[in-house]
Amino acid sequence: MREITFSEATLEAMAEEMARDERVFVMGEDIARQGGIFGQFKGLPQQFGLDRVRDTPISETAIVGAGVGAALAGMRPVVDMHFADFITVCMDEVVNQMAKIRYMFGGQCTMPLVLRAPDGIIRSAAAQHSQSLEAWFVHVPGLKVVIPSNPADAKGLLKAAIRSDDPVLYFEHKALFPTKGPVPDGDHLTPIGKAAVVRPGRDLTVISYSMTMHRALEAAETLAGQGIDAEIIDLRTISPIDIDTIYASLAKTHRLLIVHEAVKAGGVGAEIAARVAEEAFDLLDAPIARIGAPFVPIPFSPALEKLVKTTAGDIVRAAQQLCR
Amino acid sequence: MEYERDFLRHLYRRMVTIRLFEEKVGELFLGGEIPGFVHLYVGEEAIAVGVCAALTDKDYITSTHRGHGHCIAKGAQIGPMMAEIFGKKPGYCKGKGGSMHIADFSVGMLGANGVVGGGYNLAVGAALAAQMRKSGEVAVCFFGDGASNRGTFHEGVNMAAAWKLPAIFVNENNQWASTTPYRTTNNIEDIADRAKGYGIPGVVVDGNDVFAVIEVAKAAVARAREGLGPTLIEAKTYRIKGHFVGDPEKYRTKEEVQKHFTANDPIKNFAQKVIGAGWLKQADLDAIHAEAAREIEQAVAAARQAPYPDDSELYADLYVEGVS
Amino acid sequence: MNARPYGCEDLLRFYREMLRIRLFDLKAAELFAQGRMAGNIHTYVGQEAVAVGACQALEPGDLITATHRGHGHCLAKGGRADTMMAELFGKATGYCRGKGGSMHIADLGLGILGANGIVGAGIPIAAGSALASKIKGGREITLAFFGDGAANEGVFHEALNMAAAWRLPVIFLCENNRYGVSVSIDRVTNTADIADRAKGYGIPGVVVDGNDILAVCEAVAAAAGRARRGEGPTLLEAKTYRHRGHYEGDPQSYKPAAEIAAWKERDPLDRLKKTILAAHPDAAAALAGIAAAVEAEIAAAVRFAEDSPYPEPATVTSDVYAADNERSVAR
Numbered sequence: 001m002r003e004i005t006f007s008e009a010t011l012e013a014m015a016e017e018m019a020r021d022e023r024v025f026v027m028g029e030d031i032a033r034q035g036g037i038f039g040q041f042k043g044l045p046q047q048f049g050l051d052r053v054r055d056t057p058i059s060e061t062a063i064v065g066a067g068v069g070a071a072l073a074g075m076r077p078v079v080d081m082h083f084a085d086f087i088t089v090c091m092d093e094v095v096n097q098m099a100k101i102r103y104m105f106g107g108q109c110t111m112p113l114v115l116r117a118p119d120g121i122i123r124s125a126a127a128q129h130s131q132s133l134e135a136w137f138v139h140v141p142g143l144k145v146v147i148p149s150n151p152a153d154a155k156g157l158l159k160a161a162i163r164s165d166d167p168v169l170y171f172e173h174k175a176l177f178p179t180k181g182p183v184p185d186g187d188h189l190t191p192i193g194k195a196a197v198v199r200p201g202r203d204l205t206v207i208s209y210s211m212t213m214h215r216a217l218e219a220a221e222t223l224a225g226q227g228i229d230a231e232i233i234d235l236r237t238i239s240p241i242d243i244d245t246i247y248a249s250l251a252k253t254h255r256l257l258i259v260h261e262a263v264k265a266g267g268v269g270a271e272i273a274a275r276v277a278e279e280a281f282d283l284l285d286a287p288i289a290r291i292g293a294p295f296v297p298i299p300f301s302p303a304l305e306k307l308v309k310t311t312a313g314d315i316v317r318a319a320q321q322l323c324r
Numbered sequence: 325m326e327y328e329r330d331f332l333r334h335l336y337r338r339m340v341t342i343r344l345f346e347e348k349v350g351e352l353f354l355g356g357e358i359p360g361f362v363h364l365y366v367g368e369e370a371i372a373v374g375v376c377a378a379l380t381d382k383d384y385i386t387s388t389h390r391g392h393g394h395c396i397a398k399g400a401q402i403g404p405m406m407a408e409i410f411g412k413k414p415g416y417c418k419g420k421g422g423s424m425h426i427a428d429f430s431v432g433m434l435g436a437n438g439v440v441g442g443g444y445n446l447a448v449g450a451a452l453a454a455q456m457r458k459s460g461e462v463a464v465c466f467f468g469d470g471a472s473n474r475g476t477f478h479e480g481v482n483m484a485a486a487w488k489l490p491a492i493f494v495n496e497n498n499q500w501a502s503t504t505p506y507r508t509t510n511n512i513e514d515i516a517d518r519a520k521g522y523g524i525p526g527v528v529v530d531g532n533d534v535f536a537v538i539e540v541a542k543a544a545v546a547r548a549r550e551g552l553g554p555t556l557i558e559a560k561t562y563r564i565k566g567h568f569v570g571d572p573e574k575y576r577t578k579e580e581v582q583k584h585f586t587a588n589d590p591i592k593n594f595a596q597k598v599i600g601a602g603w604l605k606q607a608d609l610d611a612i613h614a615e616a617a618r619e620i621e622q623a624v625a626a627a628r629q630a631p632y633p634d635d636s637e638l639y640a641d642l643y644v645e646g647v648s
Numbered sequence: 649m650n651a652r653p654y655g656c657e658d659l660l661r662f663y664r665e666m667l668r669i670r671l672f673d674l675k676a677a678e679l680f681a682q683g684r685m686a687g688n689i690h691t692y693v694g695q696e697a698v699a700v701g702a703c704q705a706l707e708p709g710d711l712i713t714a715t716h717r718g719h720g721h722c723l724a725k726g727g728r729a730d731t732m733m734a735e736l737f738g739k740a741t742g743y744c745r746g747k748g749g750s751m752h753i754a755d756l757g758l759g760i761l762g763a764n765g766i767v768g769a770g771i772p773i774a775a776g777s778a779l780a781s782k783i784k785g786g787r788e789i790t791l792a793f794f795g796d797g798a799a800n801e802g803v804f805h806e807a808l809n810m811a812a813a814w815r816l817p818v819i820f821l822c823e824n825n826r827y828g829v830s831v832s833i834d835r836v837t838n839t840a841d842i843a844d845r846a847k848g849y850g851i852p853g854v855v856v857d858g859n860d861i862l863a864v865c866e867a868v869a870a871a872a873g874r875a876r877r878g879e880g881p882t883l884l885e886a887k888t889y890r891h892r893g894h895y896e897g898d899p900q901s902y903k904p905a906a907e908i909a910a911w912k913e914r915d916p917l918d919r920l921k922k923t924i925l926a927a928h929p930d931a932a933a934a935l936a937g938i939a940a941a942v943e944a945e946i947a948a949a950v951r952f953a954e955d956s957p958y959p960e961p962a963t964v965t966s967d968v969y970a971a972d973n974e975r976s977v978a979r
């Protein structure tokens with residue numbers, strides 16, 4: 001299979017969907033003239049024109065609010081947040097408008113809107129440009145939240161998100177943009193709401209997504225050398241969570257470790273752990289373990305930043321504990 | 325208008341310090357010594373220095389992602405600034421903030437901001453505090469042309485106008501918001517026109533002429549201290565460097581940039597004027613320049629040698645009473 | 649009020665539409681006071697000339713966004729009184745099957761993109777709808793209704809700037825009824841006219857007497873023409889007044905009695921009635937007929953709402969997502 005970068009994969013998804021459906025357009029800050037700050041929109045304006053690939057004013061509430069309005073008026077907008085951190089300045093549009101409009105209006109409309117949000121720690125970008133905020137939106141009924149870890153899913157999930165009649169938040173880790181991976185040819189779609197077992201194993205289940213998936217896979221190799229056979233699940237969608245895949249895995253392994261880059265407290269891991277404890281307690285042979293960032297804003301200094309990042313070593317140690 | 329020679333020396337010292345500081349930071353960043361990303365204030369020195377020359381140490385400013393110049397102009401020290409930019413322990417924020425988050429409350433510098441348009445309402449709040457205490461300070465908010473389109477501009481300026489707060493909004497219209505030219509996202513020639521919608525004075529000034537800036541700033545400060553409310557100042561300038569260091573700048577030509585710089589370098593403008601008028605001699609300027617350069621070299625040497633923060637710093641400063 | 653460009657038929661139609669709103673809201677207020685309705689309502693009484701004047705100047709394909717004080721906007725754009733009343737009652741036959749209530753009525757088929765419980769939130773939605781029209785090359789335009797209070801929200805600024813920069817086919821219609829809940833506009837702004845803000849976006853800003861339906865109609869028609877010709881947005885400010893409390897039960901202690909009385913003197917329905925009778929003395933019978941018909945319509949709406957069933961419990965989880973995948977809405 002051909003190998004392309006995560007960034008190129010999202011670009012293919014955009015281009016294919018924009019070609020396929022005239023109603024799809026994209027707007028955000030700095031996407032047209034320089035192709036996006038991570039190069040993830042390169043070439044789109046040349047192909048589709050500045051009407052459908054729009055540089056906006058620095059006006060996040062108007063960007064998302066206008067996305068909602070355009071969706072109500074029959075378009076399928078994709079809006080870009082520059083950095084996921086800036087979703088905080090337009091929370092009304094995300095939480096009160098795009099998430100609720102369909103339900104509040106009794107199902108009279110759909111809300112085919114995709115919000116792209118580059119997130120995560122990269123090169124000491126500090127407290128306001130490094131966050132992983134995905135868990136906030138798992139708490140909001142009406143939103144779907146996807147968070148790919150590799151180019152194939154980046155493409156497949158973005159295409160699926162654009163075709164979805166529901167609003168989708170698409171979190172893409174900034175450090176993943178240049179990473180390469182195989183992507184199938186043709187109209188490749190990844191179903192929203194479906195996790196992937198990326199490495200089958202017997203001894204414990206490690207659930208992750210986005211950047212820390214890669215740390216989990218590294219850890220699995222180390223663990224294999226120590227005789228611990230980890231099953232690795234890439235969640236891919238965190239709302240709705242594919243709980244069946246998780247239970248099927250636990251039925252085999254009986255041990256659960258959940259890993260994410262986001263702050264551990266109140267994170268996606270907490271939701272999964274709670275559900276497993278409520279609904280599938282009998283499947284467990286050991287307490288559930290979670291790894292996430294400590295409860296601090298992301299510090300700037302590389303000396304401190306490295307302390308909030310999850311490493312493969314952290315995962316190995318936690319797995320060893322669980323399998324003792 | 326006549327100015328004291330010491331005052332003129334002070335102005336030159338501050339402007340040259342900013343210029344040399346920024347050039348040095350750019351060089352160090354490209355040399356891989358500085359983490360994160362940095363935005364330089366080269367070519368805009370006259371605005372921060374001119375405005376701050378009309379303020380006292382007690383007055384407040386809020387700054388932007390392009391904030392080194394504001395810090396220096398308000399009287400922050402070069403040493404802890406450079407250390408912060410390096411992510412080192414003696415930095416203003418103990419290495420936790422970095423270039424975009426420098427603050428020095430001892431000189432009324434309420435912080436740079438990684439969120440575009442994040443400073444308006446902090447300045448409004450500081451002005452409100454001054455009004456409620458009747459303590460006489462004014463609060464200045466520096467913001468970019470791009471930032472003028474954030475909703476926070478509107479909310480902050482309206483509230484300050486309605487309540488006649490001692491606030492001054494200083495727009496640095498450098499014609500660019502990252503990759504986006506001013507006129508593609510604004511339908512007006514002058515941002516100062518927006519003042520009409522709030523019933524406050526809106527003044528356009530040549531931002532490359534420190535003397536012109538000082539005069540409009542003095543008038544605005546006087547108005548604010550008399551309880552007559554805010555002023556919106558638009559200082560026209562041009563962003564000479566890339567949006568951040570390392571910006572490929574594909575959205576504009578080198579010639580265009582050079583044309584602006586040659587025609588309108590605020591530091592050259594200053595030198596021509598003071599020498600032409602016989603206020604200062606070239607030798608005075610050279611001496612100041614050398615002194616500033618020495619100070620910066622010292623700051624760099626100190627920052628290089630300074631230790632990184634200890635691991636235990638990770639959890640410190642989150643709350644007044646520590647958490648584990 | 650200059651009735652000249654309008655024929656008697658037009659004027660009577662305007663009157664009927666305004667009366668529908670007046671009687672709908674007075675009836676809703678009465679039922680609310682009797683405890684027969686859940687939630688809360690914000691009435692439009694006193695402001696009818698704005699919504700009707702604006703919607704009469706629009707074409708059927710045009711779109712609007714409304715506010716928490718939205719009954720008038722919906723009725724003026726062609727909303728059904730019975731379906732609306734049923735929604736206010738939380739009944740299954742309501743516009744939103746009982747899920748929205750007074751502050752969340754929408755009828756996408758009529759181009760009503762929704763009332764909104766969040767002050768100012770409809771403004772960027774209208775800009776987005778206009779953007780859709782521009783990209784599609786459609787003829788339709790969008791009009792955003794919003795209050796004086798909403799004009800101080802950041803979204804106002806972001807949306808007006810964006811619409812001006814992109815010359816979107818949209819009209820921003822501020823209904824300045826002088827109060828945001830209990831706070832008078834003079835205490836929270838520093839200018840006499842919100843329309844002055846148009847200067848900051850390089851677009852026309854027009855003040856109009858919001859209690860003069862014909863003036864509103866003309867101003868909106870001019871702005872609509874501009875928008876359809878691709879000349880971009882207009883900021884209109886209609887000066888008006890709400891007669892009743894911000895919400896039902898609001899004692900309005902923050903309003904001087906003389907101010908209320910003076911504005912009631914300028915009641916938009918009375919004014920239009922006078923204009924009609926001055927120009928067409930023989931229209932008295934027609935006016936009486938309209939009153940009877942509207943009263944009947946509202947009475948029928950109440951009966952419809954009262955007779956309608958509440959939504960089935962199972963619908964509490966439906967409509968969250970387009971394809972109601974049960975697992976996807978698992979709790």
Ligand SMILES: Cc1ncc(C[n+]2csc(CCOP(=O)(O)OP(=O)(O)O)c2C)c(N)n1
Nearest residue numbers: 086390438439440468469470471500501502
């Ligand atoms: C709320 C928010 N949106 C977007 C950004 C990304 N961003 C950082 S700087 C910048 C451009 C700012 O332009 P301007 O205000 O003109 O300031 P300048 O860089 O020219 O000094 C953008 C879009 C941000 N930091 N915060």
Ligand SMILES: Cc1ncc(C[n+]2csc(CCOP(=O)(O)OP(=O)(O)O)c2C)c(N)n1
Nearest residue numbers: 717765766767795796797798825827828829
């Ligand atoms: C964002 C937000 N802030 C506050 C409120 C509470 N609130 C509801 S209506 C209202 C006043 C709105 O005033 P205005 O826009 O003038 O409209 P009017 O009620 O006069 O029609 C307020 C403060 C809200 N719903 N949303």
Ligand SMILES: [Mg+2]
Nearest residue numbers: 468469500501
């Ligand atoms: Mg700028």
